[in-house]
Amino acid sequence: MTSSTGGGDVTPPPISPIDPSYRSPGASGARKRSRSLEPDVRVPAEAARGYLVARLARDYAAAGRVLSEIRARAPDFTPRTLLDVGSGLGAACWAAQGAWGRSLQHFVCVEPSQALREVAERLRHGGGATPGPAHFGPVFLRPLLPPGPQVLLENGTRAGHRALMEAREELLQGPDADSVEIFAPCPHRLPCPRLSQGRACAFAQSFWPLPLSGNPSAPERELVSFLVVRRRGSAVTSPGDPVMSPPDPMTSPLGGWARVTAPVRPRPRHVSLSLCCPDGAQRRLAVTVARHGRSLYRQARASRWGDLLPFPGEGGTANGKAERR
Template sequence: MGLELPGALRAALERELEGVSRRGLAERAARTSAAYRSGQGSAGVVRGLEDALAYALARLPATYAACATVLGEAARMAPGFAPKSVLDAGSGPAAASWAALEAWPGISGVTWLDESPPFLDLAGRLADGAPAPIRGSDRRRADLTAPGAGWPHADLVVASYALAEIAPARQADVVRSLWDACDGVLALVEPGTPAGFTRLLAARQALIAAGADVLAPCPHARDCPLAAPDWCHFSVRLPRSRDHRLAKGAEAPFEDEKFAYLVAARPGLAPAARSPRVLSHPRAGKPGIDLKLCGPEGLQARHVPRRDKPGHAAARRLGWGDVFEG
């Protein structure tokens, strides 16, 4: 069911949990989540390795699932893209780096940027047994809002759940710095909330102005056709382990992570053709299937009648976030 952590990462996390009070971690995870929701950043929330471990237990599976979904879509949209280097900005426990290695096994170099020593420490401990690029990653303590910090260039630059921790007045500068460091594809992942979408919408405008080619989820470079209270976001289902359920105070064996994202590329890296994307769960009824799409010409409502057997069969396989080729 859903996207699970890679075996080596799951085993490393279990090793870190050996002998650690699950109740204590659950309490730390609850305090950490409340602090993040109140607007505090990692520097004020994750003060030591136990805080970082509690965060990883509660959030690493969902963050990995969202990143794996986004980077898998980037690989699909740019089939000729074969990155050798990754810059994981605001890396935290480095979920995005693990997801990048799953999408592109040919990656040979990984750099982590994070302001939090406990996160960098935990990410390094979780790298024991990881593929060589992660195990040998270049780990740098860095403030993403500090311009001219000498970030290395990379074929793939990823910032997952990072813009949310940056003051709104500084976000545009950070996006420009990320784009300056990118030689190929830039992927931004944020919570699937109206605020997360607003941050990505501003990043999208800045990147298009800088000459970027938007690959996903948008099938066009025109103004976003969505208007409040609607917003562009997606969902991925992931399984919960017993420890994960305890950390979240949840009973369900699965979790639906809502996320928003943007994938941009240097011009000419991917084919120009774009297909409409499904913006919500398809609605199936006796007459057929109704789809809400964002296409090259803007928002579309598409009905695929049951009598169109090939089209209906294809539409039945579509999910929220998929592209519509009909």
């Protein structure tokens, strides 16, 4: 899924009762499979219904996880348009509407599969009959508008992460590399340390499956790999953003910011963290009051997988070890 917006958990919008025919025996096999990078326009209607049962809640949770970070770090950013390429059933549109509400006025979804488009239209209209084909008026290119963030979203697997890193490398080595900012999740522009280890950089998002027979009745967890980039000077950055704003010597940590890349493991007198650091290294750090101070220790205990955390810098990493495979 690739989304572009212009100009915590997200509470899902109410979902109308789903036609019983959408229960598909093929749903269980699709639960943990992401869609192919090569679009298949020949998806049969039965498979599209199975995709709804197996993936709609997961895709919504994954998109909501990423968009909520943009909203939290740039609270003044109010997009008006959203372009979703490979939109599937429109989960990213629902998540964006949950994040920004009425500020979003225009949605453009690009989905090559007719079967998925038809199911998405039925969802959009509350499960009723699909209306006539949508009409597109004249399309104008407006390159002078401030560009919004570009969101690339994949399943949290090695293949999904590898695809994102290929796109990241293309952006950072292309002719416009100087104008590209990595908004999330990377705290640096260097090569991904997990890619060289053959491991996926993924983050967990809990969600409730659709209330259908055969679906679990307890929360599940979806692993998502993502990349958010923006053009320098775009409106997505607010003055309070800890990573993208100009450094403030009064508030910025000396060592920069690190990303928590695995579940936090609190212990009686220390907190074990797996961090992607601003120098491009992946480290496991044991944070203690004596070595790192009470403030960082409290922040570490309160942090969660995927959070940003002040990196103590070289002076505080004497006991930090490079993370190995």
